[in-house]
Amino acid sequence: INELFEESLRSRHFRVYLQPKVSPRTGEAEGAEALVRWQHPERGVICPSDFIPLFERNGKICRLDVYVFREVCALMAKWERMGKRLIPVSVNLSRQHFREPGFLEEFSGIAKQYRVRTEMLEFELTESIFLDEEQIDVVKDSIHRMHALGFTCSLDDFGSGFSSLGLLKEFDVDALKLDRLFFLDMHSEKARDVIACLMELAKKLNVKTVAEGIEEPEQVEYLRQVNCDMIQGYVYARPMPADAFEEKYVRGIMV
Ligand code: C2E
Numbered sequence: 001i002n003e004l005f006e007e008s009l010r011s012r013h014f015r016v017y018l019q020p021k022v023s024p025r026t027g028e029a030e031g032a033e034a035l036v037r038w039q040h041p042e043r044g045v046i047c048p049s050d051f052i053p054l055f056e057r058n059g060k061i062c063r064l065d066v067y068v069f070r071e072v073c074a075l076m077a078k079w080e081r082m083g084k085r086l087i088p089v090s091v092n093l094s095r096q097h098f099r100e101p102g103f104l105e106e107f108s109g110i111a112k113q114y115r116v117r118t119e120m121l122e123f124e125l126t127e128s129i130f131l132d133e134e135q136i137d138v139v140k141d142s143i144h145r146m147h148a149l150g151f152t153c154s155l156d157d158f159g160s161g162f163s164s165l166g167l168l169k170e171f172d173v174d175a176l177k178l179d180r181l182f183f184l185d186m187h188s189e190k191a192r193d194v195i196a197c198l199m200e201l202a203k204k205l206n207v208k209t210v211a212e213g214i215e216e217p218e219q220v221e222y223l224r225q226v227n228c229d230m231i232q233g234y235v236y237a238r239p240m241p242a243d244a245f246e247e248k249y250v251r252g253i254m255v
């Protein structure tokens with residue numbers, strides 16, 4: 001599978017899909033997340049859950065993340081040339097990057113090479129990274145460094161494990177991505193109250209909120225009521241190839 005990785009990277013069998021983050025107020029895409037797909041010549045499209053854990057173990061994930069980031073920069077540079085209005089795009093960062101001090105310089109170098117403003121790029125860090133005692137200082141420093149370089153950063157999958165509100169106090173994130181688990185039992189009043197409170201807390205801390213995995217219109221209605229900033233889920237769109245995304249969601253600058 002290692003050889004397959006190199007070959008697939010060279011042959012561009014890894015594809016970047018984009019999923020919009022839609023404002024429930026305006027119905028417009030105000031951001032997007034880049035999600036990798038492996039377009040295997042024989043096996044068809046393979047989803048990340050089937051190969052990311054493996055690449056995390058053998059360290060290949062870092063190169064894949066850089067590849068995805070580069071593809072995103074190339075896309076945004078293209079949109080800029082076309083005179084489009086840019087929306088921020090986020091990429092997922094594996095915990096493996098934090099083992100290498102200075103990994104952010106590579107990312108900022110790529111953004112510079114494509115002349116994409118780093119303000120338009122966001123790193124998603126999964127909740128479990130923040131809970132790793134040994135990495136706390138490295139992660140904190142990295143977030144400062146991200147901000148110094150102009151990037152933004154979000155706490156991904158919040159609520160999927162033993163989340164702690166302390167994370168919001170301790171780490172200077174710009175956005176909170178609430179895991180789909182939060183929204184599965186929204187008929188329960190308790191569940192709704194927890195969501196409403198988290199939205200309020202985030203607002204108070206000046207952290208943007210993104211609800212993940214939203215599939216039902218009723219969930220959207222509730223999230224609109226509690227002022228959730230953005231919704232990412234099948235209810236609006238599934239992750240799609242970049243050209244489809246461009247056609248549907250990237251608009252010209254209106255004058
Ligand atoms: P994630 O970052 O939390 O991404 C959101 C996942 O939820 C995506 O799964 C997306 O397709 C899925 N999703 C979106 N809307 C809905 C919905 O309404 N219902 C349901 N059931 N699911 C929805 P995907 O694309 O399979 O990716 C899974 C995970 O793999 C990601 O979770 C992320 O942790 C990881 N991943 C994906 N691409 C990359 C990458 O380029 N680098 C790294 N390091 N990890 C990646």
Ligand code: MG
Nearest residue numbers: 033092124156
């Ligand atoms: Mg993510």
Ligand code: MG
Nearest residue numbers: 156157177212
């Ligand atoms: Mg997530």
